[in-house]
Amino acid sequence: MLNRIGQISLNAHDVARATAFYRDVLGMQCLFEFLPKLAFFDCGGVRLMISLPEDGFDHPGSVLYYKVDDIRAAYEAIKEKGAEFLGEPHLVAKMPDHELWMAFLKDTEGNTLALMSEVR
Numbered sequence: 001m002l003n004r005i006g007q008i009s010l011n012a013h014d015v016a017r018a019t020a021f022y023r024d025v026l027g028m029q030c031l032f033e034f035l036p037k038l039a040f041f042d043c044g045g046v047r048l049m050i051s052l053p054e055d056g057f058d059h060p061g062s063v064l065y066y067k068v069d070d071i072r073a074a075y076e077a078i079k080e081k082g083a084e085f086l087g088e089p090h091l092v093a094k095m096p097d098h099e100l101w102m103a104f105l106k107d108t109e110g111n112t113l114a115l116m117s118e119v120r
Contacts, residue, residue, distance in 0.1 A: 006047065009048075010111050011111070012052065015036055015038065016035050017108045019039040020108075026083075028043060028048070036052075037052050038052075039051075064111075064114070067116055067118075069117065071089045083106075089101050089117075098119055100118055100119075102114050102116050
């Protein structure tokens with residue numbers, strides 16, 4: 001049975017530019033890179049691969065939701081480094097034991113990312 005993600009791939013037309021964004025703006029640890037075609041990052045044990053699109057796969061990726069403890073602090077820190085957010089952090093749902101907050105942004109390649117926080 002499938003029960004764990006080992007790697008996620010995102011397309012980039014400029015892998016060096018995307019590498020700088022994920023490393024310097026989002027603060028992710030770059031594991032290794034083979035510029036100009038590939039770069040790999042660690043995201044809590046899941047490997048994120050940034051790569052040039054392969055034939056037939058040149059499209060925006062799925063939305064990656066990064067879980068953060070303090071969405072306002074993460075939003076401010078990432079915005080301060082130049083990231084383009086699509087709006088302020090906002091309440092998405094009130095659950096019985098927490099509130100779900102999100103904020104959406106774009107990377108340098110047009111992929112949509114999200115910050116999410118479960119606030120008690």
